[in-house]
Amino acid sequence: MITSKNLTKKFGTKVAVDSVSLTLEPGHIYAMLGPNGSGKTTWMKMAAALMKPTSGEILFNGNPVGVESRKQIAYMSTEPYFYSWMSIKDVGRYYQDFFMDFSPEKYESLLRKMELEPSMKTRALSSGMMAKLKIAVTMARNARIYLLDEPFNGIDLLARDEIRACILQEAAADNILVLSSHLVEEMEAISDQAIFIKNGKLVEVRDLEEMRTEEQISMADRYRAIYGHAEVE
Amino acid sequence: MNYDPMTPIWLQVATQIKQQIVTGVLPPGAKLPGGRDLAVQYGINPNTAARIYQEMEREGVCETKRGLGTFVTEDTAVVCRLREEMACQAVKRFLADTKSLGLKKDEILALIQKEEDLNDNK
Numbered sequence: 001m002i003t004s005k006n007l008t009k010k011f012g013t014k015v016a017v018d019s020v021s022l023t024l025e026p027g028h029i030y031a032m033l034g035p036n037g038s039g040k041t042t043w044m045k046m047a048a049a050l051m052k053p054t055s056g057e058i059l060f061n062g063n064p065v066g067v068e069s070r071k072q073i074a075y076m077s078t079e080p081y082f083y084s085w086m087s088i089k090d091v092g093r094y095y096q097d098f099f100m101d102f103s104p105e106k107y108e109s110l111l112r113k114m115e116l117e118p119s120m121k122t123r124a125l126s127s128g129m130m131a132k133l134k135i136a137v138t139m140a141r142n143a144r145i146y147l148l149d150e151p152f153n154g155i156d157l158l159a160r161d162e163i164r165a166c167i168l169q170e171a172a173a174d175n176i177l178v179l180s181s182h183l184v185e186e187m188e189a190i191s192d193q194a195i196f197i198k199n200g201k202l203v204e205v206r207d208l209e210e211m212r213t214e215e216q217i218s219m220a221d222r223y224r225a226i227y228g229h230a231e232v233e
Numbered sequence: 234m235n236y237d238p239m240t241p242i243w244l245q246v247a248t249q250i251k252q253q254i255v256t257g258v259l260p261p262g263a264k265l266p267g268g269r270d271l272a273v274q275y276g277i278n279p280n281t282a283a284r285i286y287q288e289m290e291r292e293g294v295c296e297t298k299r300g301l302g303t304f305v306t307e308d309t310a311v312v313c314r315l316r317e318e319m320a321c322q323a324v325k326r327f328l329a330d331t332k333s334l335g336l337k338k339d340e341i342l343a344l345i346q347k348e349e350d351l352n353d354n355k
């Protein structure tokens with residue numbers, strides 16, 4: 001379980017995350033939504049203990065996040081973070097050195113499913129292949145929480161299908177997945193909860209099937225209602 | 234699969250599976266995929282997948298055998314009833330559509346006959 005209590009992050013005078021309080025429970029895939037600059041990445045980086053809050057706190061199973069929680073919380077950032085001389089196989093070794101919960105067997109199996117050749121150098125990868133590699137190496141950890149920042153952006157339909165399958169394969173009753181995206185349509189069917197963030201503030205957390213049943217509205221409809229008349233990207 | 238995001242996803246997938254049951258693609262007693270496989274296959278949340286089997290079980294269309302998985306019911310009477318229900322719904326949708334165009338019953342019947350004849354001559 002992850003609990004964000006009045007979590008706030010300021011960069012100078014800009015408030016990136018503004019007093020966000022919410023609790024995320026195991027057994028769910030959360031879609032974290034909001035236009036660019038709404039604070040999704042900053043929230044994730046604090047949850048991953050890669051950035052300290054200005055005020056408020058973020059707890060993993062009741063304890064503040066830090067060195068210990070990092071062993072059980074896997075985070076995938078938007079920017080690629082591998083050295084260009086590394087092969088796909090090296091990327092796995094690199095992760096294995098860093099994370100106790102990294103499973104080389106799981107990594108190999110994910111690479112096979114995603115049709116990634118272990119001997120390939122990361123500098124030779126297309127953006128779709130890089131996106132798949134990032135997912136494979138992140139999901140190869142047996143973490144309790146997976147924070148995936150923009151897993152579907154800038155990649156073709158087929159790579160998206162493979163990434164979606166990988167995410168659904170790993171979702172379980174005892175783990176939490178948080179996926180940030182502004183590709184709302186991509187998230188409709190795979191997530192069951194939506195977290196709407198606007199200008200750093202939490203607007204609401206909604207159960208998607210409940211929303212469809214009770215109000216006959218989609219996540220995209222709700223997104224439009226919250227963020228104004230701008231078209232959903 | 235493309236979903237209508239304004240309609241519960243579990244309902245849309247359950248309807249598809251039921252179609253496969255009434256058409257015999259999934260015969261009585263057939264083993265259905267496990268919850269996780271169903272989620273991956275249809276690209277849906279695992280909780281949605283679990284809900285599909287819960288609802289279908291409640292309707293008697295499938296049953297879960299502990300440790301073995303979920304199976305299509307072997308009760309052919311249930312499948313027959315399901316087929317009738319789904320046919321009835323399809324006809325209701327069709328009538329609502331054609332009546333909204335202002336067609337009368339005899340016109341609708343004549344149109345069905347005409348389309349059928351065209352199909353037969355193909």
